[in-house]
Amino acid sequence: MSDITPEVRAAHWAKTRNLTILTLVIWFIFSFVVHWFANDLNGSTFMGFPLGYYMAAQGSLFVFVLQIFYLAYAQNKIDEEFGVAEDE
Amino acid sequence: MKGNFIDNLPKVYGLYTGGFIVFILLMAVLEQIGMDAETIGILFVAFTILIYAGIGWLSRTMEVGAYYVAGRQVPALFNGMATAADWMSGASFVAMAGGIYFGGHGYLAFVVGWTGGYVLVASLMAPYLRKFGCYTVPDYIGTRYGGNLARLCAVIVLVVASFTYVTAQINATGTIAARALQIPFEVGVWFGLLGILLCSMLGGMRAVTWTQVAQYIVLIIAYLVPVFWMSNKQGFGLIPEFAYGEAVMRVAELEVMHKVGELKPVAGVGLAALTKLHNDPGSAVDSWKFVTLAFMMMAGTASLPHILMRYFTTPSVKAARQSVAWSLLFIFLLYFTAPALATFTKLQILDPNLATGIIGKSFADVSNLDWIQKWSNVGFLKIIDSNGDGILQINEFFMRGDIVVLATPEIAGLPFVISGLVAAGGMAAAMSTADGLLLAIANALSHDLYYKMIDPNADTKKRLVAARVLLILIGAAGAAVASLKLTSILGAVAWAFNFAASGLFFPLVLGIWWKRANREGAVAGMILGFAAGTYYLVHIRWLGGAEILDLNHLRFGIVGMAVSLVAMVVVTLMTKEPDQETQDMVDNMRIPKGTTILSGDH
Numbered sequence: 246m247s248d249i250t251p252e253v254r255a256a257h258w259a260k261t262r263n264l265t266i267l268t269l270v271i272w273f274i275f276s277f278v279v280h281w282f283a284n285d286l287n288g289s290t291f292m293g294f295p296l297g298y299y300m301a302a303q304g305s306l307f308v309f310v311l312q313i314f315y316l317a318y319a320q321n322k323i324d325e326e327f328g329v330a331e332d333e
Numbered sequence: 334m335k336g337n338f339i340d341n342l343p344k345v346y347g348l349y350t351g352g353f354i355v356f357i358l359l360m361a362v363l364e365q366i367g368m369d370a371e372t373i374g375i376l377f378v379a380f381t382i383l384i385y386a387g388i389g390w391l392s393r394t395m396e397v398g399a400y401y402v403a404g405r406q407v408p409a410l411f412n413g414m415a416t417a418a419d420w421m422s423g424a425s426f427v428a429m430a431g432g433i434y435f436g437g438h439g440y441l442a443f444v445v446g447w448t449g450g451y452v453l454v455a456s457l458m459a460p461y462l463r464k465f466g467c468y469t470v471p472d473y474i475g476t477r478y479g480g481n482l483a484r485l486c487a488v489i490v491l492v493v494a495s496f497t498y499v500t501a502q503i504n505a506t507g508t509i510a511a512r513a514l515q516i517p518f519e520v521g522v523w524f525g526l527l528g529i530l531l532c533s534m535l536g537g538m539r540a541v542t543w544t545q546v547a548q549y550i551v552l553i554i555a556y557l558v559p560v561f562w563m564s565n566k567q568g569f570g571l572i573p574e575f576a577y578g579e580a581v582m583r584v585a586e587l588e589v590m591h592k593v594g595e596l597k598p599v600a601g602v603g604l605a606a607l608t609k610l611h612n613d614p615g616s617a618v619d620s621w622k623f624v625t626l627a628f629m630m631m632a633g634t635a636s637l638p639h640i641l642m643r644y645f646t647t648p649s650v651k652a653a654r655q656s657v658a659w660s661l662l663f664i665f666l667l668y669f670t671a672p673a674l675a676t677f678t679k680l681q682i683l684d685p686n687l688a689t690g691i692i693g694k695s696f697a698d699v700s701n702l703d704w705i706q707k708w709s710n711v712g713f714l715k716i717i718d719s720n721g722d723g724i725l726q727i728n729e730f731f732m733r734g735d736i737v738v739l740a741t742p743e744i745a746g747l748p749f750v751i752s753g754l755v756a757a758g759g760m761a762a763a764m765s766t767a768d769g770l771l772l773a774i775a776n777a778l779s780h781d782l783y784y785k786m787i788d789p790n791a792d793t794k795k796r797l798v799a800a801r802v803l804l805i806l807i808g809a810a811g812a813a814v815a816s817l818k819l820t821s822i823l824g825a826v827a828w829a830f831n832f833a834a835s836g837l838f839f840p841l842v843l844g845i846w847w848k849r850a851n852r853e854g855a856v857a858g859m860i861l862g863f864a865a866g867t868y869y870l871v872h873i874r875w876l877g878g879a880e881i882l883d884l885n886h887l888r889f890g891i892v893g894m895a896v897s898l899v900a901m902v903v904v905t906l907m908t909k910e911p912d913q914e915t916q917d918m919v920d921n922m923r924i925p926k927g928t929t930i931l932s933g934d935h
Contacts, residue, residue, distance in 0.1 A: 269456060316654065
């Protein structure tokens, strides 16, 4: 463990934190903001659906799945960049 | 087969899936040559439970690591399937589509909440807890904050939340077993428990993991096949999820025509009639209710120990993260189908141009339909010509939400073999969740309470015997409570989420993300958060107290979480910061490299 300096740890954690914040901002938008405006969104249609309904029944769910796959990929990149990924 | 079991997983489960499909086809053939529906139902449920029990037997173990964390060798994708089965309960399988049918847009908050929670699990919790190397959630709390009091608080919150949840699941297994096997509910509950224990007792987490993968395969096939079949029959194509927008629009027209919401049902029937529009987000209060419910379900997802502990079983931190993504993908397959199913069922019932439409038809004709008679006989459905005009109006058609999943194959005129399949799927969903919950409780009591606090010198054999004895006792207690039928399945499930989030969410998250968080703060957060949430629930539910900000009994955890956060931060800042050893522990948790914080044999 001693080969990882406090500076590397701090830089790694700063990047990890930023990725997490980005993840949570997107999560917040698709969890709460879009559904708060469901009435307005229902004025438009998407693939034949009223948009407000679509977001609650499918759209947000798609975003959640994609963002977790992206998070796993991006966090792994960060871990490798700072040499703190697990040994395979 | 060459090589070890883990290397052969795709082959093993591929064969299993093929075998299950052959079984379905065999049942279809037997139906054609005249076997009756009851026998087919019994064969479906009995056959699948027998398979799970077989897997449970083959996975038996006397090793601590295998018993508690499946030897930490479950690949990300398979752990994703196991988590999906662990997660999707009888309530998701049987009740969700019906909830959307009756609740419309407002109910979709459950769909959003029960999926979005995984973003929190992936970003805030799972990879760090995996690095920690704990066996249970209280194991993490107890080590991170130090001291038996913190550990004990976590055990108490875990037991209350999970036990509330497990009674609902045993209730669901009992209901399904009773109907499929034609036995009384009280017997069905104990029969269901027997099946659950067969899966978990001998092999702990290892056995539960491999049965949950098998149960996921059964439940997802059982959920999707009828919907695809029905959709194809109605001309919406093979993948209906992308094509039912028109159906949503059409339902809105039909709702105006049938005066949904305008016509009020007579009171005292005990079943529900449709009064809410399918796609009406409502006023600002409704939007507030939507986001608060979604938030509570998400926070609960990230606090429920039976879910978090699934990510302790992956081979690495990286695999834990990927595994959360797979979990949500597998869960998503069911959750984005449920609204489609609700819409199709509604369309079939409302549309007078379809052969299946009943609203606006002659009351006498509808009364003679096979499925109306069958489900009326078991009390799931009722039609009452309350205005005496000889026509069935929307407010004269009453049913239980569960029918949407259970009876849709019959409404759409699909063969009985599909109904048998759906029963097996519902059983798989309820059993797999009950397994995970029972194991979470028994493991917390055997590892944290017994081994860590009462008898730290107990040898392996004694520990594992204690774990199994506790599993049986808790299962029996759960079945006893379930047979009393105290709460509805959905109410109990939502409460479990609120309890878990009130007590555990902030101590879990801040333990990773706030190095300064200390024991005193965590204990205050758990005790005060849990107590405040519970007090608020009792206050509004039984003491007739007023709701704050429209937060009802499904959302009481918001009060608990707010108190928990404030208490934890204030008390932490008032007391001294954790020692250097603890701070180093947090540093090491944050990077994947290196050995786990707790050794493999702690």
